[in-house]
Amino acid sequence: MKWLELVVVAGATFVAAVTVVVLYALGVRLTAIAGDVGTNQPRWVRPLSYACFGLCGIAVLFGLYLIIPYFSK
């Protein structure tokens, strides 16, 4: 039984999924803050939300890069 591989797969799944979800959730949150009317929020909120979505996209693309044999071999 390849226990080590099982642990590695579980760990990788956990890290990847949490990364993507946290980044995207932060993006959603910051977009929501930026969209609030009548409150004065710092100017960096909206750009930061874009940055979160961007990082999330990069994380996904990196995952694709890893699994498509054409790129990784």
Added chain:
Amino acid sequence: MVALVITLALFFDFTNGFHDTANAMATPIATGAIKPKTAVALAAVLNLVGAFLSTEVAKTVSGGIIREGADGVQITPDIIFAGLMGAILWNMITWLKGLPSSSSHALFGGLIGAAIAGIGLNSVNFVSVVQKVLLPAVFAPVIAAVVAYVCTRLAYALTSRHDPETGSKLTQKRGGFRTGQVFTSSLVALAHGTNDAQKTMGIITLVLISAGSQAPGSGPQLWVIGACALAIAVGTYSGGWRIIRTLGSGLTEVKPAQGFAAETSTAAAILASSHLGFALSTTHVASGSVIGSGMGRRGTSVHWATAGKIAIGWLFTLPAAGIVGALTAMLVHTGTVGFVIAAVAGTAAVVYMFIASGRSPVGHHNAVEVDEAGHAVRFAKKKAAAVSRSNNPKGGQK
């Protein structure tokens, strides 16, 4: 014989496609992120692309479960025919029941049964069966459920908004997750294409090699790749609406943030397992994710009765497909007459199940009920939030 096995393999690919559409598209359809028909079309295209992206065909059809190769038994087209028959019939039965079950397990089961009946017990490597089929089937849903649970919790914690002074709930504005679902579910569909079309390619290539029309050890020919990609895409497009209904609304009520978390976990698990070489079944992972995300959101319940039914379906997959595979192998063994009987009986069973499904049709039109329910919930959201706040005072402080 060769032509027939190839046809059967492509039909298996087709059933694999419509069986597994649900894994990627059940949750976005349930939350109304994508319209049902658009969703299956998107999944079909991505499966097609995925099938071309990766053609890493396993050298052995069964991945070492059956002792094939130089020092083992010779897998004949007869065995593959019988194995495919078992796999297809089991896929059809579970589809009729609306149960998500693993197509690869059905294929393994069919092949194992056929090999035992056709060659003998010693042809099967049982240690390999436990390691590569049984244990992953236990761990896949557990890993996916835990990850999806944590992700759902995080997604809700990070986006829950309260007025800092009064502590009352602000508009949550989680609509962004619905957009995100389009991407995450696409990722699952793509991952499915890179995984599942390969199995059929491997089978057809093996049949061609054993028939002597292709050099041993060579990769799949272009028309094989194309045909397999097309078969799985058409299957996906035809949509297993029954299974979509089970996964999308039968297990738990899915909201966008939850769906996003579940799909991300599914995609991450499949991609990680296929990259790191510990094969997990897409179906097991997707079902686990949906259950995990259902446990993660406050105020949702998981319908454990449905989950139990699915689990029982998984238990039966190997033996049931194996028995059909074994019976077919015995029939084929008796000669041409037996072979014809097996082929006719198999076709008749498939046709019968299509007719039986017509008695209670489930299509995109009534999987839409789920979609419309999603819209209704959206309108009533503030009221629902108020209710849940009053029911759950703790939620207001977080």
